[in-house]
Amino acid sequence: MRRMSLRPENAQQARVLRLLRGNGPTSRAELGESLRLSRSKLALEIDRLTEQGFVESDGFAASRGGRRSSIVRLSRTTRFVGIDIGATSVDVAVTNGELDVLGHLSTEIAVYEGPTAVLGKALELVGKLRAEGVATDIHGAGIGIPGPVSFRDGVPVVPPIMPGWDQYPVREAMSQELGAPVLVDNDVNLMALGEHHAGVARSVDDFLLVKIGTGIGCGIVADGDVHRGVSGSAGDIGHIRIDDDGPPCTCGNIGCLEAYASGAALARDATAAARVGQSTYLAERLEETGTLSAADITAAVAAGDPTAVQMLRGSGHRVGQVLAGLVSFFNPGLVVIAGGVAGAGHSLLAEIRSVVYRRSLPLATGNLPIVLSELADAAGVVGGARLISDHVFSVSGGAEER
Amino acid sequence: MRRMSLRPENAQQARVLRLLRGNGPTSRAELGESLRLSRSKLALEIDRLTEQGFVESDGFAASRGGRRSSIVRLSRTTRFVGIDIGATSVDVAVTNGELDVLGHLSTEIAVYEGPTAVLGKALELVGKLRAEGVATDIHGAGIGIPGPVSFRDGVPVVPPIMPGWDQYPVREAMSQELGAPVLVDNDVNLMALGEHHAGVARSVDDFLLVKIGTGIGCGIVADGDVHRGVSGSAGDIGHIRIDDDGPPCTCGNIGCLEAYASGAALARDATAAARVGQSTYLAERLEETGTLSAADITAAVAAGDPTAVQMLRGSGHRVGQVLAGLVSFFNPGLVVIAGGVAGAGHSLLAEIRSVVYRRSLPLATGNLPIVLSELADAAGVVGGARLISDHVFSVSGGAEER
Incomplete structure (x- = not known):
């Protein structure tokens, strides 16, 4: 069954769907109160949503004195897919209508192998989840890629680490393959959406999510919406x-934040330190594996290696320098630190906090938590499901969609 | 007549008022088409708006075949006030409902003299404009102050150059005095609103306005709204x-942008240069007046003094350095340069452009105009009128107001 065009018919129906997404099964009485709809008007909209397969009945609520109110929920077969493409891995998750993750698979890729190979592997994972019975009828998919995206067109735009992807019609191609609507966004934007939906930023409408991985990027949420520029x-x-x-x-320039503080920069510095004998831990590791990654540094930090701790602090210091200016500029209510390097945890966080709290405008940091991501590897896929569910649960061409 | 509580009754009426603000006198036929309202529904809303004194009739449109459509306009007596408080001056303007400036007065103040003295001078200017017959019945005022503001509470928050203003109830006090609703915002935010309404940013919904005056600040417009943090x-x-x-x-710290590039920093450097004989132009000026200001530098630049040109370029370079990062972060569609130092014009602008275009992400600067303010001294007062008109032309507690 192709669901490409299935969307609610009016703003009322869209509000019912979004409320059920957030609250789970809800009585008609509560729905009517929340949406300020009369019993008869609500019944009309729910009938239409039931006919279209969006919602279903779920028994009766406990009596509140009068007639027992029947419970409505999103259709049990509603399935959203979140796909998070990174430089070296792809994550695929399937959620129900309430965006609970029902299945999550991950595999290694190399994003520079190009869209056909990488999207093919993502589709394989979707196929596996389908075969396991987790996903049957897919209502939509949200896809994150590690580079700039034209959100309107659903294509990557001159992504530096993704040769062959520039202007590739990711949205159209995947929408064809999945037989469902697809939206494409930058991976860090999706992580921010994920933390906003189900993570540490649940109650915060203005925040920044800084991802420190192979590269460094920032998701900006302003007034509850992702700011894409x-x-x-x-x-x-x-x-x-x-x-x-x-x-x-x-990128060809010099002195960029990434050249100092990214996972790639840390790997470079760790290799140099191992070679000159600055750290026996890293030298042994290099001997074993022939190459060092950011993960080796976080392992070295965990083992208490002073050189690695120093490097990680240096990374935090540089990130903090840039972030201090952005905090003064944007005055967010929260900063979330995420990504592979953030896995090293508190010594990185302590350094970032120290620099930001010292250097940003006092008014901007007076009540500013700087915390680690809560969802970690699931943030991107949950954000993808959230993004596409916002689309599917909105009126076609409606004003709610921005 | 107190207008404190006069607001449209519903979203339809608010849309009529905003449309008339932007378009001027408009035929009922056009209004109905733009707002997708039936003739009878529109007539009903216009009757109510007429009763409340918001709109009036303005003759008949040329026939389009059938019956001639009558023209509606905002009441000719509608008056908004914009008040722009700077460090050393206050500007007051009165506009009609369409936000055309009908009168604009300015006087010197010292903002550190405190709210009673400064707001008193602003009220004197309003009184003068009233006496001239420009303003009779004031429908609302928007006030900008040179420091951080709690927009919700209408009070300054720890404003560094404004001793005595912290938490002073500017909105309540001025609302009492003027007998009309008042909103208070940061002065740079109002300049951005002004340029958005009637200046160089008219068609741009995501832009930055950088004011280089005694201090340096930035107005952020995201998705058509001011981002206040x-x-x-x-x-x-x-x-x-x-x-x-x-x-x-x-501020007590070292190495801040303002310490390098503000009007105050330029005045400091100009004085030093004059004293050591680096510039005969500046030395003569210092001899004459006993003190040098940023305005002396812009005069020296206009006279071709090489030291002054060098200083101004230095200021542009530092502003460009910070702006380059903000452009990469925010990816705006336009950057507007405003404020007293910007009066020096193109050598400053050239330096800012050069640094931003070289240092920001190519994708973010590919189609990024960096231009001078169009409204100059009128930007703040027009922005003030715009801000309060948005409030007055919205439903009380309505969702349109954010």
């Missing part, structure tokens, strides 16, 4: 220049 | 740290 590149903070005499960056 | 301090970029060994700043 006019070219879809908002939050691309990895190439903010820290100084004019810094290390060379993969 | 959770403490009202968003855009306070003057104290972003450029480096750790820079000149001392008035």
Whole structure:
């Protein structure tokens, strides 16, 4: 069954669906109160939503004195898919209508192998989840990619680490394959949406999510919506220049934040330190594996290696320098630190906090929590499901969709 | 007549008022089409708006075949007031309902003299405009102040250059005095609103306005709305740290953008240059007046003094450094440069452009105009009128107001 065009018919129906997504099974009495709809008007909309397969009945609520109110819920067969494409891995999750994760698979990829190979692997994972019975009828998918995206067109735009992806019609191709509506966004935006929906930013409408992984990016949520910027590149903070005499960056410039503080920069510095004998821990690790990654540094930090701790603090210091300015500028209510390097945890966080609290405007930091991501690897896929459910649960061409 | 509580009764009426504000006198036929209201429904709303004194009839439109459609306009007596309080001056303007400026007066003040003295002078200017017959019945006022504001409470919050203003109830006090609703905002936010309404940012919904005056601040417009941040301090970029060994700043820290690039910093550097004989132009000026201001530098630049040109370029360079990061982060569609120092014009602008275009993400600058303010001294007062008209032309407690 193709669901491409199935959307609610009016704003009332869209509000019913979003309320059920957030609250789970709800009595008609409560729905009517929340939405300020009369019993008869609500019944009309629920009848239409039932006919379209969006909702179903779920028994009766406990009596509140009069007639027992029947309970409505999103159809048990509602399925959203979140796909999170990273530089070296792809995560696929399937959720129900309430966005609970029912199945989550992950596999290694190399994003530079191009869209056909990478999207093929994502589809394989969707197929596996389908075969396991987790997903049958897919209502929509939200896909995150590690680079700038034209959200309107659903295509990557000059993504630096993704040769072959520029202007590739990800949305159209995947929508064809899945037989369902698809939206494409930057991976960090999806992580921010995920934390906003079900993580540490649940009650916060203005916040920043900084992902420190192979690269460094920032998701911006303003007034409850992702701010994507006019070219879809908002939050691309990895190439903010820290100084004019810094290390060379993969982008061709020098002194970028990423060249100092990303997972790739840490791996580079760890290798150098191992080679000159600055750290026996890292030297042994290099000997064993032939190459060092950011994960080796976090392991070294966990083992108490002073050189690795110093490196991680250095990364936190540089991230803090950039973030201090962004906090003064944006005055967020929360900063979330995420990504592989953030896995190293509290010594990184302590350094970032120290720099931001010292350097940002006091008014902007007076009540500013800086915390680690709660959902970790699930943030992106939950954000993807959230993004596409916002779309599916809105009126086609309606004003609610921005 | 007290207008404190006069607001449209429903969203339809609010839309009529905002449409008339933007378009001027409009035929009922056009209004009905734009708002998708039937002739009878529209007539009903216009009758109510006429009774309340919001709108009036304005003759008949040319026939389009059938019956001639009557023209509706905002009441000719509608008056909004914009008040722009700066560090050293206050501007007051009165507009009609369409926000055309009918009268504009300015006087020197010292903002550190405190709210009673400064607001008193603003009220004197309002009184003069009233005496001239420009303003009779005031429908509302928007007030900008040079510091952080709690927009919700209408009070300044720890404003650094405004001793005595912290938590002063500016909104309540002025609302009492004027007998009309008042909103208070940061001065740079109002300038951004002004340029958005009637200046260079008319068609742009995501832009930054950077004011380089005695201090340095930034107005942020995201998706057509001012982004104020959770403490009202968003855009306070003057104290972003450029480096750790820079000149001392008035805020007590070192190396802030303002300590390098503000009008106050330029005046400090000009005085030093005059004293050591680096510039005969500035030395003569200092001899004449005993003190140098940013205005002396812009005069020196206009006269071709190489030292002054160098200083102004230095200011542009530092502003460009900070702005480059903010452009990568926010990905705006336009950057507007405003404020007293911007009066020096194109050599400043050229330097800012050069740094931003070189250092920001190419995707973010690919189609990014960086231009001078169009409204100059009128931006703040027009923005004030716009702000309060948005409030007066919205439903009380309505969802349109954010």
